[in-house]
Amino acid sequence: MAEIIGYGVHVPHYRIKVEEIARVWSESAEGIKKGLNIREKSVPSHDEDAATIAVEAARRAVRHSGIDPKEIGAIYVGSESHPYAVKPTATIVSQAISAGHKLTAADLEFACKAGTAGMQMLMGMADSKMIKYGMTIGSDTSQGRPGDALEYTASAGGAAFIIGNDRKESIATILDTVSFTSDTPDFWRREGADFPSHGGRFTGEPAYFRHVISATKMLFEKTGLAPKDFKYAVFHQPNGKFPLVAAKQLGLSDEQMRDGLLTPIIGNTYSGASLLGLAAVLDKAVPGDKILVTSFGSGAGSDSFAIEATDGIEAKRARSDKVLDIVDNGKIYIDYAMYLKNRKGIRK
Amino acid sequence: MERSSASMWRKLNSRYNLVGTECENCKTLYFPSRIVCKNCGRQTKMRDKTFKGTGEVYSFTKIHVPAEAFREDAPYTVAVIRLDEGPMVEGHIVESDKEVKIGTKVRQVFRKMLVEEEEGLIHYHFKFEPA
Numbered sequence: 001m002a003e004i005i006g007y008g009v010h011v012p013h014y015r016i017k018v019e020e021i022a023r024v025w026s027e028s029a030e031g032i033k034k035g036l037n038i039r040e041k042s043v044p045s046h047d048e049d050a051a052t053i054a055v056e057a058a059r060r061a062v063r064h065s066g067i068d069p070k071e072i073g074a075i076y077v078g079s080e081s082h083p084y085a086v087k088p089t090a091t092i093v094s095q096a097i098s099a100g101h102k103l104t105a106a107d108l109e110f111a112c113k114a115g116t117a118g119m120q121m122l123m124g125m126a127d128s129k130m131i132k133y134g135m136t137i138g139s140d141t142s143q144g145r146p147g148d149a150l151e152y153t154a155s156a157g158g159a160a161f162i163i164g165n166d167r168k169e170s171i172a173t174i175l176d177t178v179s180f181t182s183d184t185p186d187f188w189r190r191e192g193a194d195f196p197s198h199g200g201r202f203t204g205e206p207a208y209f210r211h212v213i214s215a216t217k218m219l220f221e222k223t224g225l226a227p228k229d230f231k232y233a234v235f236h237q238p239n240g241k242f243p244l245v246a247a248k249q250l251g252l253s254d255e256q257m258r259d260g261l262l263t264p265i266i267g268n269t270y271s272g273a274s275l276l277g278l279a280a281v282l283d284k285a286v287p288g289d290k291i292l293v294t295s296f297g298s299g300a301g302s303d304s305f306a307i308e309a310t311d312g313i314e315a316k317r318a319r320s321d322k323v324l325d326i327v328d329n330g331k332i333y334i335d336y337a338m339y340l341k342n343r344k345g346i347r348k
Numbered sequence: 349m350e351r352s353s354a355s356m357w358r359k360l361n362s363r364y365n366l367v368g369t370e371c372e373n374c375k376t377l378y379f380p381s382r383i384v385c386k387n388c389g390r391q392t393k394m395r396d397k398t399f400k401g402t403g404e405v406y407s408f409t410k411i412h413v414p415a416e417a418f419r420e421d422a423p424y425t426v427a428v429i430r431l432d433e434g435p436m437v438e439g440h441i442v443e444s445d446k447e448v449k450i451g452t453k454v455r456q457v458f459r460k461m462l463v464e465e466e467e468g469l470i471h472y473h474f475k476f477e478p479a
Contacts, residue, residue, distance in 0.1 A: 013443055046420060047421070047459040052459050052460060056457065056458055095360055332443060
């Protein structure tokens with residue numbers, strides 16, 4: 001069975017509050033905060049991109065796992081903001097973590113769920129013993145058009161997971177996974193376009209909710225597990241509201257969702273979102289805890305996972321950098337002008 | 349910073365990961381790498397040495413009038429870091445909620461150093477942040 005051997009995350013230091021964005025567009029901050037359940041979002045520094053975030057997360061994952069990075073046989077980086085259109089982020093990561101050259105690598109794109117697609121690919125490769133270890137990363141410096149509702153949530157961050165097949169090194173076992181996929185035009189960005197476009201309210205019922213709920217129900221059916229069997233549940237979180245609504249429809253409580261819901265304090269990290277939530281939950285999980293994870297990528301699809309923490313999670317906990325420590329420590333609040341400068345919205 | 353693909357490729361190890369050298373003969377550490385040890389000359393026996401990436405600020409300055417390539421970055425702080433293993437290295441200090449002083453503990457981070465014109469390469473490099 002595929003095992004999670006280690007993980008690491010990265011979230012930039014800069015933050016912008018909902019109040020500051022709302023001030024610029026003369027909108028109601030309280031209305032936005034209540035409607036989207038978000039208080040602030042992370043903003044990448046001028047010298048950060050999806051590759052630098054992926055590398056920082058990957059280095060933490062290697063430290064946490066305790067493995068020799070040269071034994072990593074596959075690296076997949078999921079993002080919708082890869083720095084190059086042609087030249088893989090995954091090779092930059094492999095060089096930066098000194099993984100050597102005996103590996104396969106590729107960049108993935110499936111809106112916000114490419115990181116979990118990578119996890120599924122590695123499950124097959126680890127289960128079949130094609131590789132000893134593989135690394136999947138979800139990393140983004142997501143874009144929101146100025147004045148668009150997305151601007152309140154589109155943020156930056158990433159998470160890296162190392163997958164293997166040796167139970168002795170495991171911190172959690174991936175019990176099973178299923179996917180639900182359809183051609184749904186809810187959100188897209190054409191080649192060369194600076195910002196994504198979306199279908200407004202169409203991104204809700206036929207897109208996010210249909211896919212997240214369908215995939216999760218399929219997982220329940222396939223595994224025989226019920227909502228009450230899970231200590232934690234993590235859904236993709238384009239805002240702080242959608243995952244809680246989906247959870248309610250599936251019979252999951254706010255309590256089960258609480259520890260994996262990071263969007264209210266860092267925004268939507270796109271490809272990083274569900275994996276960052278999983279990492280936050282693993283920071284707290286104890287052996288035997290079951291974790292439900294369902295990602296969502298526009299276009300559209302959801303990958304759903306049943307994961308169970310193993311005895312090894314306690315032994316490696318001391319060398320992990322906790323998600324909430326990374327999120328809370330070193331925050332620097334910026335105004336809209338600095339936000340624009342960092343996002344290259346204004347230049348000298 | 350060189351802008352050719354070949355020179356960038358040759359230096360990736362030392363730009364991404366603080367890989368220097370150690371003379372196995374006298375144990376002297378070097379960053380950047382040297383082929384010949386200053387102490388041992390012809391007796392030099394060099395091997396690669398990856399530094400941990402932690403150290404402290406030995407000296408620093410804030411750049412307000414930058415080179416053209418760093419125009420968008422200014423003002424930014426450049427420091428001489430004494431690595432925990434001993435060698436001194438120059439590096440940019442990234443944004444932080446902590447004030448940079450002589451003696452400030454720092455750790456290596458991975459950032460963009462230089463972005464060539466619209467169709468060019470992106471040069472990644474180690475920088476440092478207060479620990």
